[in-house]
Structures are given as structure tokens and as C-alpha cells.
Amino acid sequence: MTGSIIAIGAGLALLCGLGAGIGIGIATGKAVDAIARQPEAAGQIRTTLLLGAALSEATAIYGLIGCILIIFLVG
Secondary structure (H helix, E strand, O other), X not given: OHHHHXXXXXXXXXXXXXXXXXXXXXXXXXXXXXXXXOHHHHHHHHHHHHHHHHHHHHHHHHHHHHHHHHHHHXX
């Protein structure tokens, strides 16, 4: 019984990665639209996009670490 609860907790912790992936996809699409409309601002848009993607990926990594901790420390 406790093994299935641990698996459910680990799966919920990994949902952070799903949210981060969707967020980065949406942000990339918006950045491409912005560069298409204003090519002269491509450098600033790209810098902002990379910073946002790095911060978003950090949340996914926190979720992965949480998942690993749940599996090995609780289980």
C-alpha cells in the first residue's frame, strides 16, 4: 500500500516538468512571433527568452529532485 502512495507522490512531483515544458513552448512561440514582427529587437528578445527558459527549467529540476527524494528517502 505504501509503495503505491510513494509512486503517486513521485508522479505528482514530476508534474513540474510538464508545466515547465508547456511554459517554455509557449514562450518560444511568442518570442518567434516577436522577432518576426521586430527583427531589430531580436537580441533583446532572445536574451529575455533564454533567461525565462532557464528559470522555468529550474522549477522542473526542483520537481525531479523532489521526486528522487520521495522515492529514496520515503520508500
